[in-house]
Amino acid sequence: MLNFQRTLKRSVSFSGVGVHSGSVISVEIRPASANTGFVFQRTDLPNKPYIKADVNSVFDTTLATRIGSLEASVSTIEHLMAAFFGFGIDNAIISINNSEMPILDGSSVPFLTLFDEVGIEVLKEPRKVVVIEKVIEVVDEKNPSRFIRVEPSKKPLISYVIDFAGAAAIGRQSISMNYTAKAFCEEFSFARTFCLKEDIDYMHSRGLAKGGSMENAIVVSKTEGVMNRQGLRNDQEFVKHKTLDCIGDLHMLGMPILGHVIAHKAGHDLHNKLARAILAEVSCRSIFVPSAKEAARLKALLSFPKSLSEIERNLIGLAIG
Ligand SMILES: [Zn+2]
Structure with a gap:
């Protein structure tokens, strides 16, 4: 079981303030199948575009890590990504209605606590x-x-x-x-x-x-x-x-x-x-x-x-x- 990919057992929803916009932002993190990786979806934009979070999708690192493009981006994803590492999560779809993740308490603990509530699912595909x-x-x-x-x-x-x-x-x-x-x-x-x-x-x-x-x-x-x-x-x-x-x-x-x-x-x-x-x-x-x-x-x-x-x-x- 050591080398198998993981995702969340159930979806988890939360909202919080964006540190730069000051807006209240809603997020839903959903389980995803093996080899999906991390995919954000901007639900507030026309056609609700998907943005894959990977090394090459980072296009701005001025105050936080921002992925996507000028037309559709999500910033301040690093504390969530760190929490995914902490629970060994390889796959998730993250719906968000703003261009920045809520800052919550400024650490990764709120994400870990949410993941802990819904639990982890071990998938059948191995991880690299x-x-x-x-x-x-x-x-x-x-x-x-x-x-x-x-x-x-x-x-x-x-x-x-x-x-x-x-x-x-x-x-x-x-x-x-x-x-x-x-x-x-x-x-x-x-x-x-x-x-x-x-x-x-x-x-x-x-x-x-x-x-x-x-x-x-x-x-x-x-x-x-x-x-x-x-x-x-x-x-x-x-x-x-x-x-x-x-x-x-x-x-x-x-x-x-x-x-x-x-x-x-x-x-x-x-x-x-x-x-x-x-x-x-x-x-x-x-x-x-x-x-x-x-x-x-x-x-x-x-x-x-x-x-x-x-x-x-x-x-x-x-x-x-
Ligand atoms: Zn940070």
Whole structure:
């Protein structure tokens, strides 16, 4: 059962505010058959177009990951994609009546909680994995201190460094963890998105971040530190959120990665470039459907929780504010 694709057992519906539009947005996530991948449908547009979420459908990474085209797009999908990784979901159809996903609490926990309620269905088709056999690296040409690479590794690992020298409350944080679904659910899923108060003031002046509030983001002031009354959920919440974003962006590949992802001051742009480079540079041999024997060897990579009761951290009822 280790190497079989999964989807949701039943549909799940929810609504929430879009961080940029400020609109209340309705979403339905439906089960999908094997090899569907992740397909969004814009129910508010004429002919209700479908937008496949994959590495090549990403066309804007300015403030969030946006897929599709100028005519029909969906943005801020990374926290949902990360939650799909956390439950090992390979296939889903996501109907949405706006161009951005609701931000909810700014983390992946609300999605995990919804998936937990409807349950997971194991399908009959096996899933592919990608095994990294050489170093693949992407560097920001304008700022070479920003890079991301993936190295061959016997265990799935992810390391991330952030450095916000201008905001002491964020500062420099680094983390190195297992790149597995269980580690994602336990250590990264709850980490909320964050922004600088000074940037919010600027975004408001440009008509952006209309739905942003301390209920869906950590707000950091350069002079006063973390503004949220209840503080942080974890000392490393900032770097953990960036790792969550990275895991969501790399799940656009639609398969787990056996390798060590190392990111230094990266972001959605570099995450997507790495995903594209992986597809372009790995040999056919390193993307494959593992046999039952190989799947047993890749157990850490292919073990996905069936419910949140398997997670050794209480994610339900996290403090907001
Ligand atoms: Zn994020």
